Amino acid sequence: MTSSDDVTLTSLLTKTVDVMLTSLLTKTADVMLTSSDDVTLTSLMTSLLTQSLTCRTVSIVDQSDCATCQISSLIRKLSEREPMNKLMLEPWKMKKGRPWKSLGSMIATLMFVGRMVHRYNPYFRQLLVRYIQKLVSGFDPYIQITFDEHSSDALSDHSNSFIAIKHYLEENSSRTAKKLKADSIREGQALLLGMDDDEEITDEYQGVKVWWSCNSKVVQLSKSQHDKQRCYTLSFHRRYRDLITKSYMQHVLNEGIAISLKNRQRKLYTNKNQMTYAYRPTKWAPADFKHPATFDTLALKPEIKKDIMDDLLTFSKAKDYYMKVGKPWKRGYLLYGPPGTGKSTLIAAMANLLQYDVYDLELTSVAGNTELKKLLLETTEKSIIVIEDIDCSLDLTGKREKVKAGEKKETMKQKTSQVTLSGILNAIDGLWSSCAGERIIVLTTNYVEKLDPALIRRGRMDKHIELSYCSFEAFKVLAKNYLDIESHELFGRIEELLAETSTSPADVAENLIPKSAEDNGESCLIRLISVLEDAKEVAMSRKLKAQNTVKKKKKAEESSTLEAAKESSTLVAAKGDYSIRYYLKYVSNYIAYILVRPSAN
Numbered sequence: 001m002t003s004s005d006d007v008t009l010t011s012l013l014t015k016t017v018d019v020m021l022t023s024l025l026t027k028t029a030d031v032m033l034t035s036s037d038d039v040t041l042t043s044l045m046t047s048l049l050t051q052s053l054t055c056r057t058v059s060i061v062d063q064s065d066c067a068t069c070q071i072s073s074l075i076r077k078l079s080e081r082e083p084m085n086k087l088m089l090e091p092w093k094m095k096k097g098r099p100w101k102s103l104g105s106m107i108a109t110l111m112f113v114g115r116m117v118h119r120y121n122p123y124f125r126q127l128l129v130r131y132i133q134k135l136v137s138g139f140d141p142y143i144q145i146t147f148d149e150h151s152s153d154a155l156s157d158h159s160n161s162f163i164a165i166k167h168y169l170e171e172n173s174s175r176t177a178k179k180l181k182a183d184s185i186r187e188g189q190a191l192l193l194g195m196d197d198d199e200e201i202t203d204e205y206q207g208v209k210v211w212w213s214c215n216s217k218v219v220q221l222s223k224s225q226h227d228k229q230r231c232y233t234l235s236f237h238r239r240y241r242d243l244i245t246k247s248y249m250q251h252v253l254n255e256g257i258a259i260s261l262k263n264r265q266r267k268l269y270t271n272k273n274q275m276t277y278a279y280r281p282t283k284w285a286p287a288d289f290k291h292p293a294t295f296d297t298l299a300l301k302p303e304i305k306k307d308i309m310d311d312l313l314t315f316s317k318a319k320d321y322y323m324k325v326g327k328p329w330k331r332g333y334l335l336y337g338p339p340g341t342g343k344s345t346l347i348a349a350m351a352n353l354l355q356y357d358v359y360d361l362e363l364t365s366v367a368g369n370t371e372l373k374k375l376l377l378e379t380t381e382k383s384i385i386v387i388e389d390i391d392c393s394l395d396l397t398g399k400r401e402k403v404k405a406g407e408k409k410e411t412m413k414q415k416t417s418q419v420t421l422s423g424i425l426n427a428i429d430g431l432w433s434s435c436a437g438e439r440i441i442v443l444t445t446n447y448v449e450k451l452d453p454a455l456i457r458r459g460r461m462d463k464h465i466e467l468s469y470c471s472f473e474a475f476k477v478l479a480k481n482y483l484d485i486e487s488h489e490l491f492g493r494i495e496e497l498l499a500e501t502s503t504s505p506a507d508v509a510e511n512l513i514p515k516s517a518e519d520n521g522e523s524c525l526i527r528l529i530s531v532l533e534d535a536k537e538v539a540m541s542r543k544l545k546a547q548n549t550v551k552k553k554k555k556a557e558e559s560s561t562l563e564a565a566k567e568s569s570t571l572v573a574a575k576g577d578y579s580i581r582y583y584l585k586y587v588s589n590y591i592a593y594i595l596v597r598p599s600a601n
C-alpha cells in the first residue's frame with residue numbers, strides 16, 4: 001500500500017478499530033498510538049508490521065502527504081470520543097511481555113485481503129465495512145445520521161436537505177475546517193468555501209457538541225455503472241438524540257435555506273420558445289437575473305414608491321399572519337399605464353427588493369389551460385410571476401375567437417393564446433391555493449379598461465398601481481440617475497413643459513442619455529427642453545384639431561335636427577290635416593324649430 005492510495009476515513013477507521021478489537025478480545029497486542037501525531041498510511045502500516053515484532057510501542061511519525069489528514073483526522077476522532085479512546089487505551093494497559101507476535105502477520109493478512117477486496121470488489125468491501133461498523137457500534141454510544149447528496153428516487157435531483165446542510169456548513173466550516181473546497185463563484189461576490197471530502201468539523205448547539213464530516217461513497221446506477229456520491233454525516237452522543245434530531249436539525253435546515261437564498265444567483269425563467277429535453281422536465285428556461293433597477297433609480301412619485309415598498313416588505317414578512325387568517329401567502333399586483341411608464345422596470349425593482357426570482361409567463365406560448373396550470377405549479381417559492389400586456393395575449397371577452405371562414409388555423413394560433421379567460425382565472429386561484437411559500441403575480445396592461453373585472457378583482461389582483469406620464473418629481477430622479485444633477489436653472493422650464501405635455505419616463509430618459517463625447521448635463525437638458533417644446537406643439541395642434549372636429553360634429557347634428565323640423569312642418573301644412581294628432585306634432589316641431597334656430601344662426 002502506498003501513500004497515494006485511495007483510502008477513506010471509514011476504511012481506515014474500520015481497519016484500525018478491527019486491529020484494536022482483535023487485540024482486546026485476544027489480549028495479544030500491546031500497541032501504543034500517539035494520538036497527536038500525523039502519519040501516512042504507509043508509515044502506520046510499516047511501523048505496525050516491523051515494530052510489532054520487537055517493540056510494544058508503535059510510534060507514528062510525521063510525514064506530510066495525502067494520507068496525513070485522513071489519519072490525523074482519525075486520530076482526532078478517536079481521541080475526541082471517550083469510549084473509543086478507552087477502547088484503544090485498554091489494550092495498551094495490558095501487561096508487558098504477552099505473546100503478540102502474530103499481530104504482524106495478522107495485519108499483513110488483513111492488508112492483503114483488504115487490498116484485494118478493494119481492487120476487485122468494492123461492494124464486498126462496503127459490506128465488510130458495514131459489518132465491522134455494526135460490530136463497533138455495539139460499543140459506540142454515538143449516533144450517526146447520513147444525508148446523501150441525491151434523494152433516493154431521483155439521482156439527478158439534489159436532495160433538499162443535503163443542499164441546506166451544504167450551505168449551513170459552507171458558512172460554518174470555512175472558519176474551522178482545514179481542508180476546504182471552493183464550491184462556486186458568483187460574479188462580484190466572495191468565493192464560497194465548503195468542507196472537502198473526509199474533512200470533519202465540530203459544531204455546538206445549546207452547549208452540545210456535534211461532529212459533521214463529509215464523505216464520498218460509490219453508488220451503483222446500473223449493473224455496469226457506478227457513480228461517486230457525496231454525503232454528510234452528523235455524529236452526536238445518544239443522550240442528545242431528541243435535541244439533535246428535532247431542534248438542531250430544524251435549526252440547520254432553516255439556516256441553510258436562509259443562507260442559500262441569500263447567496264443564490266437569482267433567475268429569470270421564461271417559457272418563450274421553450275424546448276423540452278429529456279433531462280429538463282420543466283418548460284421554464286432559466287437565465288441569470290441581473291436587472292439593475294431598484295426603487296432608488298425608479299422615477300416615481302416618492303409617496304407611490306413608499307407605498308409599494310411598504311406593501312411588499314410587509315407581505316414578505318407576513319407568513320404567520322397569512323397562516324393565522326387562513327389565506328394563501330400570495331399577492332397580486334396589477335400595473336397599468338401608457339407604454340414606457342416603467343411597468344417592467346418596477347417589476348425588476350420589486351424582484352431586487354425582495355430577492356425573488358422572476359417567471360416571465362408568455363401566454364401565447366402556452367398550449368392551453370392544462371399547460372398553464374402545470375407551468376404555474378412548477379414555479380418556486382419566493383418568486384414573481386409576470387404576465388405582461390395581458391390584454392394583448394388573451395381574449396378577454398371570455399369567449400374564444402371563432403375561426404372565420406377561410407381563415408387558417410395557424411394564423412389564429414399566432415393571434416392570441418389558447419388559454420381562455422376562465423382558464424387563467426382558475427390557474428391563478430389554483431396557484432393561490434396549491435403552493436406553499438410566498439409568490440407574487442403581476443399583470444401589466446396599457447388598457448386597464450379592457451380587462452375583465454373578474455380578472456382584476458381584489459383577492460386576485462390585490463393592489464392596482466397606475467404608472468403615468470413623467471411628473472417633475474419623477475424627472476428629478478431621472479436627472480439624478482442619468483446626469484448626476486440635482487438642481488439646475490433649466491429645471492423650471494422643464495417642470496412647465498412636463499405639466500403641459502404627456503411624456504413618458506422612457507422618452508425623458510432617452511433624452512437624458514449623453515449621445516456623444518461632447519454631451520454634458522446642460523446640453524442633455526437643452527435637448528430635452530427642445531423635445532418637450534416640439535411635443536407641446538404637437539399636442540396643441542392635436543388639441544385644436546380635436547376641438548374643430550367636435551365643433552363640426554355638433555354643427556352637423558344641429559342642422560340635421562333643423563332640417564327634420566322644417567320638413568315635418570311643411571308636410572303637415574301641405575296635407576291640411578287638422579286632426580288633433582298632426583296638430584300636436586306640428587306644434588312640437590315648431591317649438592323645436594324655434595329653439596334650434598338661434599344657435600343655427
Ligand SMILES: Nc1ncnc2c1ncn2[C@@H]1O[C@H](COP(=O)(O)OP(=O)(O)OP(=O)(O)O)[C@@H](O)[C@H]1O
Binds near residue numbers: 298505507
Ligand atoms: N418610472 C421609470 N423609472 C425609471 N426608468 C424608467 C421608468 N419608466 C421608464 N423607464 C425607462 O424606460 C425604459 C422602458 O420602460 P419599461 O419597459 O419599464 O416601460 P413599460 O411601461 O413596461 O413599457 P411597455 O408598456 O411598453 O412594456 C426602461 O428601460 C427605463 O430605462
